[in-house]
Amino acid sequence: MSAPSDLHVVLGAGGAIGSSVVRELAARGHRVRAVNRSGRVPALPGVEAHRGDITSAEGAKAACDGAHVVYHCAAPAYQRWVEEFPRMTDAVREGAVASGAKLIFADNLYMYGPVSTPMTEDMPYAARNPKGRVRAEMSEALLADHRSGRLRVAIGRASDYYGPGGVNTVVGATVFGAALQGKVARWVGPLDQPHSFSYLPDIARGLVTLGDDVRADGQAWHLPAAEPLTGRRFLDLVFAELGRPVKAAPLGRFMQRALGLVNPTVRALGETWYQRDRPFVTDASRFTRTFGPFTVTPNPDAVAATLDWYRANPTP
Structure with missing residues (x-):
């Protein structure tokens, strides 16, 4: 189906990153569908609530229907990442494909494993622990979808927020x-x-920048953070x-x-x-070289x- 020009869907809108993205999109004047299990979201102009379960392809397709950009900010409980995160992300991929939307994945830095220098996007995915491998595998699958032409994808990576x-x-x-x-x-x-720490409103601004700019497509980006x-x-x-x-x-x-x-x-x-x-420590210089100055908080x-x-x- 052809997507309307300005519906931005935020999955996991009840969480810390998702709710920050909802606020950033609303502040920029976008039309927003905020998706979570409870259906309770901040009362903001242009924001509609959607109560849904995105762990199944059917639920994800309903949540993403008509979207121009989908922000995947949802995650299982920390101790259940290995068992549940890949299945959830597979469902989200199907939802975004069905709507013809661009998918922005809110990611972290686990896939690099132990490092001895500031982290850049060209580092190998060297993690050997289960959570790091899950993060690496999800990123690889999403970027493979982009390369195949099945789905437009951009990934934004932040440190502890x-x-x-x-x-x-x-x-x-x-x-x-x-x-x-x-x-x-x-x-x-x-x-x-x-240790690099990412401030939630800065993460949201970075992710929305990726959603709004075609130059972000097909790549993973480290989001700017303070020193x-x-x-x-x-x-x-x-x-x-x-x-x-x-x-x-x-x-x-x-x-x-x-x-x-x-x-x-x-x-x-x-x-x-x-x-x-x-x-x-994370290095976000590629982000600022590409998209211009970014004033972190x-x-x-x-x-x-x-x-x-x-x-x-x-x-x-």
Whole structure:
């Protein structure tokens, strides 16, 4: 079928990245269909809610019907990626093909495995852990579809995210929520390793740029982020914004293993511990060379906005 000129469909619109993409699209004046299981989405001009299950081809086709661009921002629970993510993404591919839409996949950096230099898009997919291999295989399948002419695809990759709505993240409730409540802020890994963090509104702007620009097609792109921070510096920004000292402690490998005995999400962090115990830095220079200057949100401003959101949405 021929797609209308300006229907942008966001899958996983109830999640942190998906809801940020919905807001960015609405701010740019696009017509948006926000898809999730509950059908509850922010009340924004031009945004329609769609309650649907995209884990089947039928559900994905219904969700994507009439789309010009589809943003795949949905994901299973972290500990179920290996079992459920490929099947979900296969269904989304079928939905996008049926609608004739361009597909934007919100990806991460797991496929590269352990690295010793800043990550660029031309690095091999060297991950040997299950989650990294799943990410690599999904990317390879999507880009193969593009090369075959079956589906227009662009992939946007971000590092660990934080920002308004960012709860299920290593710097979410355990850092921002805990600090606001006067609890110990737990940092996953050593405090002295530089790490790239992606701010949710910046991720959304990057993904929508890929959706709007034909030059993005057929490639994976690292989305721009502010300068990398060590855990110590990140926590200093949180404490400075709060205006008071806060208790903080690193969650080391031994404690991660111990907590992982009873918590499957914490247990799953073990297979990617190399992202914590050494520099984990992304290079987005190819994005800015291609699409032009991109003003990222400075880390202090992003931390302040995230704390404001947590004040308004306290965690248990």
